[in-house]
Amino acid sequence: MNEITRHEKYKELCKDIYPKNLKNFPKDVIPLYAHENKKNGFFAYACKYHDRIVIVFRGTEFTKGNDLKNDYCMGKRKAIPEQAHDAYIFTERIKQVMKTKYPNYKLDLTGHSLGGSLAQYTHVLVKGINETVTFNSYGTDKTLKEYFEKKAPQSSINKITNYCVPDDMVGDKLSKGTQLGKVYYIDKKNLICLRHKVENMKPLSTRRIQKNKNSKSMCGNSSSNCTGSYTVQGYTRSDGTKVREYIRTCGKHNKMSMEERIKGQAKYKGKRFQDIPLDELEEAIGYFV
Structure with missing residues (x-):
């Protein structure tokens, strides 16, 4: 076994x-x-x-x-x-x-x-x-x-x-x-x-040893088969701005329509993350990234 x-x-x-x-x-x-x-x-x-x-x-x-x-x-x-x-x-x-x-x-x-x-x-x-x-x-x-x-x-x-x-x-x-x-x-x-x-x-x-699914530098329109949110480290934007760490969401949220995204942003806009219920937090983040 x-x-x-x-x-x-x-x-x-x-x-x-x-x-x-x-x-x-x-x-x-x-x-x-x-x-x-x-x-x-x-x-x-x-x-x-x-x-x-x-x-x-x-x-x-x-x-x-x-x-x-x-x-x-x-x-x-x-x-x-x-x-x-x-x-x-x-x-x-x-x-x-x-x-x-x-x-x-x-x-x-x-x-x-x-x-x-x-x-x-x-x-x-x-x-x-x-x-x-x-x-x-x-x-x-x-x-x-x-x-x-x-x-x-x-x-x-x-x-x-x-x-x-x-x-x-x-x-x-x-x-x-x-x-x-x-x-x-x-x-x-x-x-x-x-x-x-x-x-x-x-x-x-x-199982994996790393905490984050992707910890390597990413640039451009990368894609993966994951679903959910994970942290990306060492990211460089297209304008050259370097970002130490940010939350990237893929799968479900990448496929949402613009109308769904706008409605979602309106629902959570102005709310602090600590005020959002835990089981909604990942969904809320997905509307903004």
């Missing part, structure tokens, strides 16, 4: 760990053990998938105050969240079970959002983790990242793979380069979907 296929399965598991999907286990996945701490909101389960035991950490449930408290710890960079202790204990217990029941299996970790950060912490703190895959994770923080990278050998850190949606408030903006391991960027499926949900990510086969 190749890496992308395996990571797609982990993405599916991260989606299905939330309450409304929890019974939707794929046919090739066998659930084994679960652990929940209702006091701090922690939930994870271990399952068998081919030759691997996979621990899936649940991400943020925004209706639960304790999850938001853990998010605050990570988002404000003030502390390791309470749930990290539960993640460590549960993983160590699964390791002990594997010694007798699944001695030839590899142990992988995965998680989305808050769950992704728990997976990163646990990967470093627990010895013997084979691979960790996260989706739109908070990461750690600058100090913790330096500590973890000194504590764990680089060969272990390299076994952590993170998938982030560009400009996602959690996986990209709040993490601020504090992810452990490799980071790949995946666009969301369309302009309308919210960025943060794992099910809104495009197929992982489209």
